[in-house]
Amino acid sequence: MTDDTTTETKAIDRYGVMGYPISHSRSPVIHRLFALQTGQDIQYELLQVSPEKLETAVRQFQRTGGKGLNITVPHKSEVARLVDQMSDRAATAGAVNTLAFNGGEIYGDNTDGIGLLRDLAVNLGISLKGANVLVLGAGGATRGIVGPLLEMQPASLIIANRSLSKAETLVEHFSRSGPVSACRFNDVPVSDSYDLIINATSAGLKGEAPPYPAAAISKSTFCYDLSYGLKPTPFSAWAREAGAAQSVMGWGMLVEQAAESFKLWRGVRPETRPVLKQMSISA
Ligand code: NDP
Numbered sequence: 001m002t003d004d005t006t007t008e009t010k011a012i013d014r015y016g017v018m019g020y021p022i023s024h025s026r027s028p029v030i031h032r033l034f035a036l037q038t039g040q041d042i043q044y045e046l047l048q049v050s051p052e053k054l055e056t057a058v059r060q061f062q063r064t065g066g067k068g069l070n071i072t073v074p075h076k077s078e079v080a081r082l083v084d085q086m087s088d089r090a091a092t093a094g095a096v097n098t099l100a101f102n103g104g105e106i107y108g109d110n111t112d113g114i115g116l117l118r119d120l121a122v123n124l125g126i127s128l129k130g131a132n133v134l135v136l137g138a139g140g141a142t143r144g145i146v147g148p149l150l151e152m153q154p155a156s157l158i159i160a161n162r163s164l165s166k167a168e169t170l171v172e173h174f175s176r177s178g179p180v181s182a183c184r185f186n187d188v189p190v191s192d193s194y195d196l197i198i199n200a201t202s203a204g205l206k207g208e209a210p211p212y213p214a215a216a217i218s219k220s221t222f223c224y225d226l227s228y229g230l231k232p233t234p235f236s237a238w239a240r241e242a243g244a245a246q247s248v249m250g251w252g253m254l255v256e257q258a259a260e261s262f263k264l265w266r267g268v269r270p271e272t273r274p275v276l277k278q279m280s281i282s283a
Helices: 027-038 051-063 078-082 088-093 112-123 140-151 164-177 234-241 251-266 273-278
Strands: 013-019 042-048 068-071 098-102 105-109 132-136 156-160 180-183 196-199 222-225 246-249
Touching: 013 027, 013 051, 027 042, 027 251, 027 273, 051 078, 051 098, 068 251, 078 105, 088 105, 088 112, 088 140, 098 251, 105 251, 112 140, 112 251, 132 140, 140 156, 140 164, 156 164, 164 180, 196 234, 222 234, 234 246, 251 273
Parallel strands: 013 042, 013 068, 132 156, 132 196, 156 180, 196 222, 222 246
Antiparallel strands: 068 098, 098 105
């Protein structure tokens, strides 16, 4: 007699984050905490992928049954080429930080902007209406945050970048959404003080502090570094030294944008505050 009771082993759904470099990423910890909190069984991997291998690596992850990916430095603009469909906010940004694999299709989303806005407005209580905002950097992360920042109706938004042409391209892209302009770091106008300065360069990842415009900081300026670390990042240390009212690293944005990705993949939005606390970071 044969025993026809078969034990089906259900494969655990696989997710991951792709970037270059990637070892600094805390996304695996955050998604594990989300999974525990919401009772989901998932696996989340750290995937170091150089720019020339991006397409092969994404397609291989999809082919081998992967369900979704976060995409980080420096791939957010390039990966937008690979998606079959994308959300309005990813299309507006022209950059993708979240992929979902549904059957043979790749769906792209961008959760950076909503992640930053939730951290600023909900966790930190900052209002952007009528504010003068300076964004340093013009890469994939800036593409994701400029549209949502402009929706908050700031009085002005200046994008300063090492390569002026990249900042100008973004200004062209967003000029119909609000009062946005471009310049180099050493041409940042300092006649008006800034309410909010956001560092969206990746210079801190290499421990570098570019010639940020110290004169743009007044004692009422709130400085926000998208980069984060266990020790102060070069930008957040610089901002404190230059006399900023407050200098905050991007942990809150990291957790908030991750929660939006998790919601897209699993259909449930985890609570972010306990995760921020569990990571021993104050919200
Ligand atoms: P990209 O690689 O797309 O862009 C990098 C940007 O940094 C470019 O504007 C580049 O200028 C500038 N840059 C790099 N090195 C230097 C330097 N030495 N001096 C001056 N400028 C420099 O990266 P992303 O936009 O995707 O990410 C930017 C940062 O934001 C990263 O540190 C990333 O970790 C962080 N981030 C954090 C998030 C969070 O949730 N907290 C979410 C998203 C991003 P140029 O154009 O001249 O090359």
